[in-house]
Amino acid sequence: MAKGKNVLTTGDVAKICNVAPRTVSKWFDSGQLKGYRIPGSKDRRIPLSELVRFMKAHNMPTGTLSVGKLRVLVIDSDEHSRAALVGGLTAKDSYEVRAAGTTFETGAAIQRFTPHVVLINLLANGIDAGGICRSIRDNEEYATIKLIALANQLSEPEAAALIQKGFDGYVSNPSDAAEVIGRIEEVTAIIY
Incomplete structure (x- = not known):
């Protein structure tokens, strides 16, 4: 059913969850199931990663889904720290990791790699x-992308300001792959 699809219709989700399409629409409209509407239409679309999160949060079996890997994009202009983080993350088999070193590369990677x-x-x-955070948050197509800030030793006010700006979380020690992976799993709510 969901094999090879990254975005599902309410009908697809209804079949997967064994419920009526109207039930899926209610989940969507109440904000329990996140996604976006097709511009100029009332049609809803639900990213597969969001469906997995929703199903796990509600103890629904996900065995029928072909989930694939969690796609992570690392943005860092420092080639050494970028390569170290990519290396630490690719050690986890369930992640597919790409990297960008400039704002321009980031835009292209978000469109191609989703x-x-x-x-x-x-x-x-x-x-x-x-600017990257604002661009992602202002585009409904990217509504389900989770943004994590990497910075050394943030104060509480600085961390709170990041969340206010639209980040989903932050990591105070980006060189610690275990901390980064923990934060990724926390913001995506995927239990491995």
């Missing part, structure tokens, strides 16, 4: 982390 999670180094030279 990541589930974007990790942005806030201290990267030549990368507008705030």
